[in-house]
Amino acid sequence: MTTSAAAESFTVQRAESAPAPSLPPFGHFINGAFVAPGSGAVSEVENPATEEFLMRVPAGSVEDVDAAVAAAVAAKAEWAQTTPAERSAVLLRIADLIEGNREELEALEAANTGKPEAVAEDDISSAIDTFRFSAGATRAFTALGAGDYAKGHTSVVYREPVGVVGVITPWNYPLLMAAWKIAPILGAGNTLVLKPSEQTPLTTLKLAELIAGEVPAGVLNIVTGTGRVVGQRLSEHPDVDLVAITGSVGSGEKVAATAAATVKRVHLELGGKAPVVVFGDADLEAAARGVRSAGFWNAGQECGAACRVLVHESVAADFTELLVREVAAITVGSPGTGAEMGSMISAAHHRRVLAALDGIRAEGLTVAVGGHALEGPGYFIEPTVVTDVPPGAGIVRNEIFGPVVSVETFSTDEEAVARANETVYGLAASVWTADAARSLSIPRRLDFGTVWVNSHLVIATEAPWGGFKGSGYGRDLSLYALEDFSRTKHVMYSHGR
Structure with a gap:
């Protein structure tokens, strides 16, 4: 046919005119502030629907990643010791800030990706819901109850943060995929370093600008750049405890292979x-x-x-x-x-x-x-x-x-x-x-x-998202995401003196 x-x-x-999007500051977001990159290398970001130039962002280096990871390491102990209620309150404030700035974020997302208004609106609404769900799930996270599973001993199973998480997000849903990772990672008590796609980093950087006053310094860090440099360094860095990527099968294979050298966990949502x-x-x-x-x-x-x-x-x-x-x-x-x-x-x-x-x-x-x-x-x-x-x-x-x-x-x-x-x-x-x-x-x-x-x-948001076979392993959304970004510890107490 x-x-x-x-x-x-x-x-x-074609739109006759569109409002100029509100652009984020120039720089990486490290230790609670936008900072100049270690080198002068930059990449240009465009509007793919018009081919118009939007702004330049840093092309991050190994040294930039190391600085961000150091900030995440320095912040992880204090953040891990916060209560679920405290972390939940932070996630709710992030959701409120996104909602309060949704028109600005929708316009920026559409300009950076070329997607229609309906898709951009759905992306921002879903990001808000992701943070709000994770805020609730953080306080309702459950594990095996304490009990005497071996005679004369009481077992307690703790759910702990993994530590520092390296995150690599794709270009098709920039802010939403960042939300899918940031919300459960922070909710579980981890700190993170996130690399957005070099093609679509703008709303992720804008989010950092909006929430900088709500998240303690070093808890959330963003380094822009290529997978070949920034993603590679996150995957191999000895102080990164888990790497989570949403991307192509090829990218996931490279991350998993590199992470294997330091036996770190990986979370793969692929094609x-x-x-x-x-x-x-x-x-x-x-x-x-x-x-x-x-x-x-x-x-x-x-x-x-x-x-x-x-x-x-x-x-x-x-x-x-x-x-x-x-x-x-x-x-x-x-x-x-x-x-x-x-x-x-x-x-x-x-x-x-x-x-x-x-x-x-x-x-x-x-x-x-x-x-x-x-x-x-x-x-x-x-x-x-x-x-x-x-x-x-x-x-x-x-x-x-x-x-x-x-x-x-x-x-x-x-x-x-x-x-x-x-x-x-x-x-x-x-x-x-x-x-x-x-x-x-x-x-x-x-x-x-x-x-x-x-x-x-x-x-x-309440149901898990993730695949089998070549599509990877690990789950986004739902309580399963918080499980993926945490670890279990069994402590057994003898009843003897």
Whole structure:
């Protein structure tokens, strides 16, 4: 099925004028203040929807990381001794500060990422909720009760902070992914050094500016720079007790390999290739709308995106027609236009997604709608649906991380499960069916950390988020995140004198 007419209808809506974003101070945030970098090296940050320059940030060095880690080490004992109630109060104040400055943060996030207002608003709302949930969870954290598990001895299990945590966050949800890490890490009593993506550091730095007076000096530190320098040093630093990364599989592999040299713990939330399994009895219109939303949210730059549809052969033609119609109606534009989909994050990522589309065409696959770059400034690509995809095609294996959804068919439940599980990723999946028994049995057989039934990409702060297999290990959100950023200690008291 080809729909070149629909593809030709995509144009970029551009804002005539947008308010200048409120930029953070220049420098790393170390020991409670913005400080000049150790060298004059900088990187430039741009608005990917307009290609306009925003500001320069330091390209951090090993010495900058060492200074930040030293500050975190100096602060960790006092912060670890605070009560859960005290730490909870700090997290609640952070949430209030984000909410009180949400319009400023939304505008800055949209300018730095090119994402639509609706996505930026959701990001900031979710960040607020993450801090508020972690504030409550910090006070309700439980462990095995004290008891006499061995005769003549009383056991007490303590839940302690890990110590200093190194954090590496990605470019697709800069402030939200920082919140997912900062909130439980601080709630569990740790200090941290965070490296935001060098492409999207601005809202994380702005957050530091806003909360500097609420967090004790050294508890939260931010060093900007590349993964090759800053991320590498965090991973290998002997005084960093745990490294947590949200990023690509390749980045996670490097962090884990480097961390192994000092036997430090790692927390990996990596890539995904989420299958959407649509059975013959599903509500096809609802499934098509769900893929429109969850496949193209944040322009598909989302590790849980609904990017790989497996639809039963009996309804494949009807579903594909509905999906192409939905996707052809997506509006594309810069922040401030109300468009549904924004730009790619950078020129380099724009080229990677276009190269993947060239590979799809070279394989002879059918591009039913979209598939091309959009003209003018900004790194925009048409929302794309690829149909009639055979088993084993590159598009079903490789994470494109852009506005591209593929459609393939299956014949039986067993084939659907086997094909969905054949990916190296194990982050998220969804099942669409009206059959109650199937809705219970199929998710249990899918090898993914999150499985939705008749929806996709719905996140609850109270529920864990994380994957299996190549998608890593460790859990964000929920009480499980606080567990990941803490350690247990068993103290046994003899009843003898």
